[in-house]
Amino acid sequence: MFIYFALMARPKGSNAEITGPRIRAAALRLFARDGYAAVSMRQIAAEVGVQVGALYLYTSDKQTLLFDLLDGHMRDLIAAYDAQPLPGDPIDQTAHFVRFHIRRNLEHPAAVFLSYMELRNLTPENFAVIEALRRGYEDRLARILADGQASGQFAVADVRLATMAIIAMLNGVNTWFRDGGRLTRSEVEEIHWDMIRKALAA
Amino acid sequence: MFIYFALMARPKGSNAEITGPRIRAAALRLFARDGYAAVSMRQIAAEVGVQVGALYLYTSDKQTLLFDLLDGHMRDLIAAYDAQPLPGDPIDQTAHFVRFHIRRNLEHPAAVFLSYMELRNLTPENFAVIEALRRGYEDRLARILADGQASGQFAVADVRLATMAIIAMLNGVNTWFRDGGRLTRSEVEEIHWDMIRKALAA
DNA sequence: GTCTATAAGGTGATAGAC
């Protein structure tokens, strides 16, 4: 009953419960496609189907809209990673990280794209928050590599460099992968893990 | 004598020979720092020290300014790569590519940053030109990997994926490397080559 | 070759009507 009401076509009237999420979804789509600076509040409003004034009932300003998208994406990413059981062995942990990262990035291409394209459009305060979250995620991989190094299973010249190199490699997938192409998502995960396994091996 | 004249401070008058390059340099700096959409022609003019109308003597519009920067960067990159003698062995060729790419990217951080951040602000026609150049550069690495695969020196599950993965990894260096940090440029080149060598090895 | 002035239109954000 409530759902039916919420889904009714209503060009006018109150939509409090769903307008907020719809604004964020529209902003994500448009920011990812055209870039934060190139998208106007009027365009976002048009995408949602409201007038521009209504946007300011749900966000204090355009900057906060961007920050909320990036902040939500990073927190969801870390929460999803931490919710999965971690294997006991560093090699298995690395394989798990590689597969998780590729799979998750391919499931959220717009948010991933925003998260590394629009960092410079954050205020310094907001940037610091996002950078700390990003660093926290990277640290989870760095810890795994350090453990493998300590156990003698890995032989990397520099753990921090290897961490950055692996994440950069994995992020690259989103720039070229297309469903229905030559390789499946699973194949992409496995081929990357195979290359990384060899690169890290003692 | 000519050089002295060209370097004199002249708030008014003709500067034809140097104003064009100065406009491009200012645009590169500002586009890289703030993003194409966020930078106005007035800002570029102010950076050069002319009024906005003067810009249009050297570029037909803002879009062309961006395109010329990306086009010049890609052509210079490919010309610099092709100007160097290529070793005879696929393993040595790959090592050469890795070192060249890291070194060159660190020497041109603003142009590299523009080249993967502002592709979406190109018109479709301009985008197609830049993409073809980018693809041509990637093909040079792909050819090397295919040769190594054919000779049995490399064992990669997919040459095109390995090409994209290696370039993504190498491009990542520009996001974190700082001179005077824990590692030198040479060390970063060698550690990456060591990881890539192992990842490709038969 | 460069300047000033201008055209035509877009910007983020807010006030007050309903």
Add this chain to the structure above:
DNA sequence: GTCTATCACCTTATAGAC
């Protein structure tokens, strides 16, 4: 909760003076 109207300002690009 949403709309309309508005503010003060910025945008790209061009015309014509010098």
